[in-house]
Amino acid sequence: MIAKKIKSSKRRTEKPIQNYLDFLNSMTQQTPNVVRKERIDKNFNKFGEAINTLLVYPDLLSDIMTPKDSTFSMFFSQRMVLRAMSRSRQSFFTFTRGFSKSFLAFYSRYVATMLTPRHKSFVTAGTKGQAASIAQEKIVDDLWVRFPLLQNEMQKMRVAGQLRNAFVRGTDYAEFRFAHGGSFDVVGGTIRGFRRNSGIFEEVIQLEELFINEQAIPLLNKPREDIRGNVNHLEPHASKIYITTAGYQGTFAYRKQIETLCYSVIDPTRYAIMGGSYKLPVQHGLLQEETIRELISSTSYDRDSFEREFMSI
Incomplete structure (x- = not known):
């Protein structure tokens, strides 16, 4: 699956999300892993803004949730x-x-x-x-x-x-x-x-x-x-x-x-509506360029099949 090596210090986060992270880090919880009613009531608007932001920028949520020892991005x-x-x-x-x-x-x-x-x-x-x-x-x-x-x-x-x-x-x-x-x-x-x-x-x-x-x-x-x-x-x-x-x-x-x-x-x-050919996974290292060359040069090469499977045509 998709993975890319990056340094955590270079990972950029949108300002609304960073504000939310600062807000979470500044709070102390009496019970681990529990969001208390009092905390929600006190910061209701901030929670709402964070949820609305993550609904339209779900990729930023993945950045937040990715474990520190993971290279996923x-x-x-x-x-x-x-x-x-x-x-x-x-x-x-x-x-x-x-x-x-x-x-x-x-x-x-x-x-x-x-x-x-x-x-x-x-x-x-x-x-x-x-x-x-x-x-x-x-x-x-x-x-x-x-x-x-x-x-x-x-x-x-x-x-x-x-x-x-x-x-x-x-x-x-x-x-x-x-x-x-x-x-x-x-x-x-x-x-x-x-x-x-x-x-x-x-x-x-x-x-x-x-x-x-x-x-x-x-x-x-x-x-x-x-x-x-x-x-x-x-x-x-x-x-x-x-x-x-x-x-x-x-x-x-x-x-x-x-x-x-x-x-x-x-x-x-x-x-x-969006689409893409084999060039995208090749560019990101998800598919070897050599594999494409072998398919094209193969004696059993079928152009129609190749265009469907690797060109999205």
Whole structure:
């Protein structure tokens, strides 16, 4: 996954975040790992400003959470993609293997669900089993390893007096429950009547048009309400994140990409479309240039296949 050696002293943080860090460091807590009601009441506006900032700059939260002994840091292009995912009502991303598009999508929904009370997000893939495996791989085996603090936001369950994992996982399902009532889960099969606030369409080129249009997207019909039943119109409701490698013209994924492109021209603040070739992962050391040369010079070289997998065409 994405990693880059940097010196912690050179890591730059936006001013609002630095103010928040100074505020946290200046406070003393009587109970470790607990934010007390009195502390929240006294600094309510500062907490609100920090949360609002991190919702639109989730990459900065990753800088804050990264352990001191870790060399992990997102690249500039990945930060731009992550911010677009977090701010858009609908976004479409076509990138080659190695760019970590799935990691960024899962991280964006995890942070959005974590910082937004009772927010419910989902992921869907070619099959429920595939989506469940991806969910565990990206969250349990990746996000929680890189950012151990994220586990603290999960609602752990007690079964027969024993504390169990903060998620439910089966062969074809997975659900992660947050302490504030929100959740992130896998959807597929019969899902009519359920409601979600945002979703990831993993490898949309493999998904069926009928399922997406008639079952998955209708999950997002109702906007999220706050504790008083009000709707925040500044919040990107029904956020849809489409991620994929390149496919063929005339397919549902292609039409959805063109649709998102048109929306982004009309309203660039709410819609986004981005893509990239093998040059990005090669530039950042995630893919060897020699590998590309070998593929191109191979006797079994298929230009169409190469353009789809490595050129995003």
